[in-house]
Amino acid sequence: MSAEVIHGGTITSPQGFIAGATYAGIKSKGDNLLDLGILCSEVPCIAAGVFTTNKIRAAPVLLCQRNLKGSQAQAIVVNSGCANACTGQQGMAGAEQMTALTARNLGLLPEEVLVASTGVIGKQLPMQKIRDGIESIVLSPEGGHTLAKAIITTDTLPKEIAVKVNLGQNEGEIIIGGIAKGAGMIHPDMATLLCFLTTDAAVSPAFLKKALQRAVDASFNMITVDGDTSPNDSAIILANGLAANKVLKEGSSRAKEFEEALTEVCLFLAKSIARDGEGATKLIQITVEGALTIAQARSGARIVAGSPLVKSAVHGSDPNWGRIIAALGRSGVDMEETKVDLYLDSLCLMKEGRPLPFDQARARSILDRAGVPIRICLNLGDASATAWGCDLSEEYVTINSEYTT
Amino acid sequence: MSAEVIHGGTITSPQGFIAGATYAGIKSKGDNLLDLGILCSEVPCIAAGVFTTNKIRAAPVLLCQRNLKGSQAQAIVVNSGCANACTGQQGMAGAEQMTALTARNLGLLPEEVLVASTGVIGKQLPMQKIRDGIESIVLSPEGGHTLAKAIITTDTLPKEIAVKVNLGQNEGEIIIGGIAKGAGMIHPDMATLLCFLTTDAAVSPAFLKKALQRAVDASFNMITVDGDTSPNDSAIILANGLAANKVLKEGSSRAKEFEEALTEVCLFLAKSIARDGEGATKLIQITVEGALTIAQARSGARIVAGSPLVKSAVHGSDPNWGRIIAALGRSGVDMEETKVDLYLDSLCLMKEGRPLPFDQARARSILDRAGVPIRICLNLGDASATAWGCDLSEEYVTINSEYTT
Numbered sequence A, B: 001m002s003a004e005v006i007h008g009g010t011i012t013s014p015q016g017f018i019a020g021a022t023y024a025g026i027k028s029k030g031d032n033l034l035d036l037g038i039l040c041s042e043v044p045c046i047a048a049g050v051f052t053t054n055k056i057r058a059a060p061v062l063l064c065q066r067n068l069k070g071s072q073a074q075a076i077v078v079n080s081g082c083a084n085a086c087t088g089q090q091g092m093a094g095a096e097q098m099t100a101l102t103a104r105n106l107g108l109l110p111e112e113v114l115v116a117s118t119g120v121i122g123k124q125l126p127m128q129k130i131r132d133g134i135e136s137i138v139l140s141p142e143g144g145h146t147l148a149k150a151i152i153t154t155d156t157l158p159k160e161i162a163v164k165v166n167l168g169q170n171e172g173e174i175i176i177g178g179i180a181k182g183a184g185m186i187h188p189d190m191a192t193l194l195c196f197l198t199t200d201a202a203v204s205p206a207f208l209k210k211a212l213q214r215a216v217d218a219s220f221n222m223i224t225v226d227g228d229t230s231p232n233d234s235a236i237i238l239a240n241g242l243a244a245n246k247v248l249k250e251g252s253s254r255a256k257e258f259e260e261a262l263t264e265v266c267l268f269l270a271k272s273i274a275r276d277g278e279g280a281t282k283l284i285q286i287t288v289e290g291a292l293t294i295a296q297a298r299s300g301a302r303i304v305a306g307s308p309l310v311k312s313a314v315h316g317s318d319p320n321w322g323r324i325i326a327a328l329g330r331s332g333v334d335m336e337e338t339k340v341d342l343y344l345d346s347l348c349l350m351k352e353g354r355p356l357p358f359d360q361a362r363a364r365s366i367l368d369r370a371g372v373p374i375r376i377c378l379n380l381g382d383a384s385a386t387a388w389g390c391d392l393s394e395e396y397v398t399i400n401s402e403y404t405t
Helices: A059-067 A088-106 A127-136 A144-150 A205-218 A253-275 A294-306 A308-315 A322-329 A360-367 A394-400 B059-067 B088-106 B127-136 B144-150 B205-218 B253-275 B294-306 B308-315 B322-329 B360-367 B394-401
Strands: A017-022 A036-051 A072-082 A113-120 A159-166 A173-181 A194-199 A234-239 A283-291 A341-344 A347-351 A371-377 A383-390 B017-022 B036-051 B072-082 B113-120 B159-166 B173-181 B194-199 B234-239 B283-291 B341-344 B347-351 B371-377 B383-390
Touching: A017 A144, A036 A059, A036 A088, A036 A127, A036 A144, A036 A194, A036 A205, A059 A088, A059 A113, A059 A234, A072 A088, A072 A127, A072 A144, A072 A194, A072 A234, A088 A113, A088 A127, A113 A194, A113 A234, A144 A159, A144 A173, A159 A253, A173 A253, A194 A253, A205 A234, A205 A253, A253 A283, A253 A383, A283 A294, A283 A308, A294 A308, A294 A322, A294 A371, A294 A383, A308 A322, A308 B394, A322 A371, A341 A360, A347 A360, A360 A371, A394 B308, A394 B394, B017 B144, B036 B059, B036 B088, B036 B127, B036 B144, B036 B194, B036 B205, B059 B088, B059 B113, B059 B234, B072 B088, B072 B127, B072 B144, B072 B194, B072 B234, B088 B113, B088 B127, B113 B194, B113 B234, B144 B159, B144 B173, B159 B253, B173 B253, B194 B253, B205 B234, B205 B253, B253 B283, B253 B383, B283 B294, B283 B308, B294 B308, B294 B322, B294 B371, B294 B383, B308 B322, B322 B371, B341 B360, B347 B360, B360 B371
Parallel strands: A072 A113, A194 A234, A283 A371, B072 B113, B194 B234, B283 B371
Antiparallel strands: A017 A036, A036 A072, A036 A234, A159 A173, A173 A194, A283 A383, A341 A347, A341 A371, B017 B036, B036 B072, B036 B234, B159 B173, B173 B194, B283 B383, B341 B347, B341 B371
């Protein structure tokens, strides 16, 4: 039994979730841009989060970590256009006000509200605009689409999905929804991303925490756009239990199905982020097989996916495969040159460390695809892993050389 | 007593070194490009080398490491346009032929000749062209300039320097010369670079090896262009002793003067490489002060210098300083946000973790300079380090998306 994607699904597809967003004026460029939104559940939720590994943590991250200690929450308020990072005590006061204002409007306690911000670092939040904005947000069961738009910055498209899972006899169906933003500062160990997930499943707090961490490890921690991470990276899940299934706990087959579906949701969102990397035109998929350990396979795949030289070559559809091997060579992964095979899709470019003559036109046609699969077989062990990245284009530089101005 | 730069100096400035180069036809684009060269000493030299840390090592690197076991050499043959990496047994046979042909022409043994290659990975050397090329090279005491041109690939300028050091009474003067190439695949722990150094000083093998490693650590291992390293990175020094000074050994004050001058030569070449990074328009200097350990200061400075977001912001003269702090935050360096100060030249942007209002026009004018100094004070300890990098421009992508085609 696997998860079924809901056509037009989003974060408010699971029962009992409502959302909405507004343009508060935090983003300075253009107008009619959404930049402030709220997600709310009708009932209290079990909640879990995974946050940035950056030593600089934004005020909203610190506040979420505090509010999540009891593994409960009922709403999330989020803004784009200002990261509220490197903002000192004033920044923390701003984050606290965001949760307090949201809580008051929704009839909740401030500690039941989580908060996230994304945008420019080192700028204080425009609190008056945020106050007015929060007042004006209208929540609805269709509001997930609007919220997905409100959290993006340099993304070209909102990222949203929902899936349903039939847990079998007497248990019925549960739904998992999610939205995410990414584009730049994207790297393993929590990229510059915000990801919000909801489910109407009843889930134990301990299992939810573990399942989220594992789903994030297999998805958001396997994508890279530029090797940078941010002080704001957050993935948060709210589970409101309205599906009334028997509470899912670690170890059961139903919990496994739930986790598989959650991972599928995260993978969809993660790949959407990589594909929509700043200036990207292609999704690059790097699989490392035959590594000695999973950790090595993961690390190798991520380093190749992050290599600026590999990314540039893929951008120009240049079959300059030596760069792939050179990037793997600096990854620290155990390898023996005379055992390594390299494939571009099914086209073998290197066999046991020796370059093969290959059809340049065919190589180019694979590199011209919207999705470019690269596979490296180390032939040393049984471990494998896949990472996703994007090509590096002139547009990436243009976007990032004019970001704050 | 410090080193004095010799106007117009190069690798053949020290006594007894001759060099030359030719266009053998290895580089495929354009014509009249030099791509094959030889450096030779009149007498046998003490020799040392530092090589790539990449697990994929090119055939010439493996051969140099073998030939350097006795710490002696008398000549170096080098080609650009083909890296002779990922080329299996045929590649090793090619590297061996290069040393054998050069040795025969110079009246040396093959194991007295070192070899280096740079260019496209995964392509076999065109041996007939190389054979003909080696035959045609004319060596002269002025040939260092030609050799400096023959080793470059995407560099826009050759990099060369020579300095003289007066070792004091009865000891006279010694000269150190050097040339280097870089531009892409540049990162700490030996970037894609070739560096050849010569001196007429008499130096003990043990001291020469240590002094070279330390000079490389302070220079080539502190520059980054794109985070990639290559299978070919090599820094080699030949010391022919013709200055007839008392042999320099670890621990003496004269040895210290020699090492300082050697480090100065390496720093000049390393900064030239960073400044001439592919597509670069500016040299970025990152100093991390007040770290707990030197290793942390070095790592932090290098990671900030390598951040694509920092590099893009500097390219556009965008004072988006949050990216500097975010990059340091992911470096693993111990830091406390509330203690960190950040300076753009002498302009303070952040004090004890709080953003300061600053003069945007002044910040832009600093970022517009050809050299952009950024200083981060962690205020935790006494260790400091400086790294160099370059801005990331659209041109970097253009160069690297069309490299082999």
